[in-house]
Amino acid sequence: MRWALLSNSRLHHDSSNGHNRQQQDDTPLALRGNTVNPISVAPKIAIICGSGLGSLATILDEKIDFPYEQIPHFPQSTVPGHAGKLVVGKMGKVPVICMQGRFHYYEGYPLWKCAMPIRVFKLLGVEMIVVTNAAGGLNPDYKVGDLMIIKDHVNFPGFAGESFLRGPNDERFGPRFVALNSAYDTELRKLAKSVASELGMNDFVHEGVYTMVGGPNFETVAELRLMKLLGIDAVGMSTVPEVIAARHCGIKCFGFSLITNECVTSYDTDDEPDHEEVMEAASRRQNDLVRFVTAFVDTVKSAELISK
Numbered sequence: 245m246r247w248a249l250l251s252n253s254r255l256h257h258d259s260s261n262g263h264n265r266q267q268q269d270d271t272p273l274a275l276r277g278n279t280v281n282p283i284s285v286a287p288k289i290a291i292i293c294g295s296g297l298g299s300l301a302t303i304l305d306e307k308i309d310f311p312y313e314q315i316p317h318f319p320q321s322t323v324p325g326h327a328g329k330l331v332v333g334k335m336g337k338v339p340v341i342c343m344q345g346r347f348h349y350y351e352g353y354p355l356w357k358c359a360m361p362i363r364v365f366k367l368l369g370v371e372m373i374v375v376t377n378a379a380g381g382l383n384p385d386y387k388v389g390d391l392m393i394i395k396d397h398v399n400f401p402g403f404a405g406e407s408f409l410r411g412p413n414d415e416r417f418g419p420r421f422v423a424l425n426s427a428y429d430t431e432l433r434k435l436a437k438s439v440a441s442e443l444g445m446n447d448f449v450h451e452g453v454y455t456m457v458g459g460p461n462f463e464t465v466a467e468l469r470l471m472k473l474l475g476i477d478a479v480g481m482s483t484v485p486e487v488i489a490a491r492h493c494g495i496k497c498f499g500f501s502l503i504t505n506e507c508v509t510s511y512d513t514d515d516e517p518d519h520e521e522v523m524e525a526a527s528r529r530q531n532d533l534v535r536f537v538t539a540f541v542d543t544v545k546s547a548e549l550i551s552k
């Protein structure tokens with residue numbers, strides 16, 4: 245099979261929040277094609293690289309890059325630490341596609357556009373996503389550089405009625421109403437924990453609840469205290485729309501947060517989070533993350549949790 249950037253008209257639902265259906269229908273997306281560098285198999289797993297976590301894509305074999313700016317009407321990455329390209333290749337023996345750069349609501353994209361690549365991946369045959377993010381640690385046991393396997397999420401934009409799925413439902417992808425009580429696949433989480441143990445990473449690998457806020461501002465002390473009361477362990481600005489899009493179309497989800505800063509929940513300090521700190525923390529953990537994700541993908545294949 246060969247890959248190319250082709251126009252596709254099957255991806256977008258009509259929208260009641262200002263988006264032109266004709267333009268959406270014209271949006272060219274990355275699909276199977278017949279040009280440039282060939283790759284022999286379609287990707288089974290999509291990896292979404294969070295802020296500063298793009299090195300997960302650089303280790304692929306037989307890599308082909310598709311810069312977002314060469315995909316007409318595709319959103320563009322505007323955030324430092326998000327390179328802005330799709331990378332197709334092999335992680336070990338598994339064909340994968342990486343988003344080296346994701347789209348955030350605060351960049352000005354509506355949620356349907358933030359997570360639209362998930363539907364592209366579905367059409368490409370992807371069966372599972374590994375979604376990663378940089379997040380602030382709220383749980384007092386978490387330190388900078390720790391990794392949190394996401395067990396569940398709290399969708400703050402969802403409370404305000406914002407959803408990837410808002411608007412007419414596209415039945416070709418999934419049903420109007422979608423269950424999320426096991427959004428983060430139990431078997432994959434178990435497997436990830438065993439991988440972490442085997443790699444000797446138990447000291448810094450946890451499991452917890454992630455929340456998405458709209459950003460781009462970091463949180464106030466009062467907001468963080470509220471989140472703590474709700475049982476939230478880590479806070480970020482992404483991931484939830486992608487997981488909802490994936491579950492809607494039957495893609496399995498595994499996610500983790502890299503804790504890049506400790507949330508400031510006291511008024512008696514001058515500490516402040518910033519994006520440079522986030523990227524530095526991500527950069528310091530690159531090697532461990534690559535080891536973890538590589539071993540995880542390999543184990544997923546051995547356990548036959550993706551098709552042959």
Ligand SMILES: O=P(O)(O)O[C@@H]1C[C@H](O)[C@@H](CO)O1
Nearest residue numbers: 294295377378481482519522
């Ligand atoms: O794309 P992710 O969720 O990893 O990025 C986080 C949230 C903000 O975009 C940024 C803040 O530093 O990092």
Ligand SMILES: Nc1nc2[nH]cnc2c(=O)[nH]1
Nearest residue numbers: 378379380479480481522
């Ligand atoms: N909302 C939010 N996103 C982050 N991404 C990395 N750190 C943080 C944080 O403290 N808060």
